[in-house]
Amino acid sequence: MTKRLCIHGMAVAGLLASVAVPASAADTITVASWGGTYQEAQTKAFFDPTAKDLGITIRQDTTNGLDDVRLQVAGNAVKWDITELGADECARGSKEGLFEKLDYSVIDKSGINPKLVHDDWVGISYTSVVLIYRTDVFGDKGPKTWADFWNVEKFPGRRALSGSQATETLSVAALAKGTPIDKVYPVDVDGALQSVDKVRGNIDAWWTSGAQAMQLVKDGEVDMASIWNGRAGTLKKQGAPVSFSFDQGVLTADCMVIPKGSKNKDLAMKALAKFVSPDLQANLPLYVDNGPANEKAFETGKIPPERIKDINSAPENVKKQVLQDPEFWRDNLVEATEKFNNLIQQ
């Protein structure tokens, strides 16, 4: 009994400590994102200007995704006021009731794709899954479509696909089967799995992180791969002999949420409204290849015209790509991922 009491005592002390900190700094909010160059770009594009405008301090943290939010909400120890997630994670977390409702009288949603505007989450930026190949192996005659990537006779070479992002690999597999880009969603999961089954014997690595995908291509461990456009752009800038385009890319959105129980909800709402405003959204592509979620950003005139063609969410490029449907994956992710894991481990 005493042992249990002791543990309870410590837990209470811990809670008190965590409550005490934000109370003393009411004009401070904490924002969590993915870290790395992406978060550095967000700092310059979103966080710093917002902090200046609202006269608040924005503290930063990094997240591993939905697990972290679950942990904080379930443990009643929410330390973030805003956090970034993948759109399918937002859709899942919304179903689980992990987020605060957003107030669209504060946040202006015009210009954001309605598919990314929801009661308790809103789109913030886009990443594309693109096909990259090494030009020292293929010259400029490399695989251009996912059907080419699947064609091991015409394009011999080593291949890598994402093993951790089943949703993206299944979208790509559907494209490889010849599904037109506007018919990919809703994904025929079994058909896509059959498509993965055809190529899986020729996949030399299933990557589990963006950095790994980059390293595999950079070191020549593989000759072609699926990769996030930000990573692909970095490789190109570093001078690696690679080529990629947005043709048949899979456009996946990131979103932002206010975790349920955030202590600075109202302030967070105001900050979030700034983050998705066209003015600050237009800053993002100045620092990083992830495109803005708000289309109006392209009308602000802030983004140089020659830069626009390199941005995945520019209207011209959006037409070439499949937009991943977060709500489809909210309902099908677990089952599809289990089947996918099952398949690639055989």
Place this chain on the structure above:
Amino acid sequence: MSIAGLRDNDGRKSALNVHALRADAQRESLGLLALLSPGLVLVFAVIIVPIGWLFWLSLFDEAGQLSAANYARFFEQASYIKTFVTTFKVAFVVTGACVLFGYPLACMLSQLPRRAASICLIFVILPFWTSVLVRTYAWLVILQRKGLINSWLIDLGVISQPLPLANNFAGVVIGMTHIMLPFLVLPLYASMKTIDVDCLRAGMNLGASPAATFRQIFFPLSLPGLASGVVIVFVLCLGFFVTPALMGGGKVIMWAMRMEQTTSLYSNWGAGAALGVVLLGVTLALLGLFQRLLGARATGVWSQR
């Protein structure tokens, strides 16, 4: 009469003694228990309670209902069994490789003069202090298709096609063997150092060849150290994460990686917790088995004798 009286007296005295001794022993064990209690409380709070909690969590499904769904999944989906088999395959092969490299190394170290041995031991321990992540990436640089080994071998004309050393089973085994080797060598070296050299001399004096001396005297005496090293390496391998995740190319999925996948895939922790419980159960069962087969000394790794 006097003799009988004396005897009677003695009997009473010894009964008194027994009583006093027993009380004394009881006091002493109570004292020891009191000394032990802070440790026991700590073990209870940081090990028993969380593990019990983990087990408790594993019994609930995504809807929060009491169910065996998290365990049923292991039988419904072939990939879990496959992961389990892979985990043991890797653990066996890595342990085997560690014995193959570690035994001769420890043997040589134990025969060296003290100074030379301690210098050599530094080379065993030094990598031990380096981050596993750093060492794993280093192996990736060495082993991959355009890595050091392949480019040297191709430049020397030994091979024309690069050897598949990274992003597969071989890569995982190489990387893990390197990381696990000190865990085998250190206990083995310690036990070999305690082997009395006079025993070996006596054997040779009686006409045994060096091979026979090794086979009949040195090897049996080194077995307890070998057994404890093998147990440590094997058990650590079962829960390994970093190296297979980075060197396996997504094709060598071990139990710990599966736990990570499962924890992020399902909205309840029960799914991941069930995997943890199974791994813990299997590891404990294995330790029990080792103890039966190899004797208590094998698993009492850190004890002196």
